[in-house]
Amino acid sequence: MLSDRLRCCVPGCAHSAARVTVPECVEVMCEAHYALASPAAQARRARYEDRLRALQQIWNDDAYFDRLVASGKYLKMCSVLSLASENAERAWGDIKDEVLGAAAASRDVGEKVGAAA
Numbered sequence: 347m348l349s350d351r352l353r354c355c356v357p358g359c360a361h362s363a364a365r366v367t368v369p370e371c372v373e374v375m376c377e378a379h380y381a382l383a384s385p386a387a388q389a390r391r392a393r394y395e396d397r398l399r400a401l402q403q404i405w406n407d408d409a410y411f412d413r414l415v416a417s418g419k420y421l422k423m424c425s426v427l428s429l430a431s432e433n434a435e436r437a438w439g440d441i442k443d444e445v446l447g448a449a450a451a452s453r454d455v456g457e458k459v460g461a462a463a
């Protein structure tokens with residue numbers, strides 16, 4: 347059984363964060379680091395995660411699933427779902443890039459300040 351708290355994915359960070367509700371989520375970021383991402387990237391990720399969760403919810407609905415198969419739209423829904431999960435993954439990747447970049451930059455500044463002192 348996996349813990350629902352994971353270590354923040356930013357190297358050197360000792361914080362942990364609750365696993366988000368997406369089941370396949372394996373990486374999390376603590377609030378302080380997440381806040382380093384731009385509002386635009388955060389909004390984009392929130393939007394994609396919402397969409398993915400909504401799709402997964404109807405996907406797990408048996409009645410919907412039966413209708414889907416009966417209407418012959420099963421394959422279409424598969425591709426919609428996989429696109430949504432790719433988008434969510436990419437949005438998370440963007441956030442990680444921004445945050446890791448910002449974290450590295452502030453570390454560099456810290457080192458330079460330290461070296462100058």
Ligand SMILES: [Zn+2]
Nearest residue numbers: 354359376379
């Ligand atoms: Zn962190």
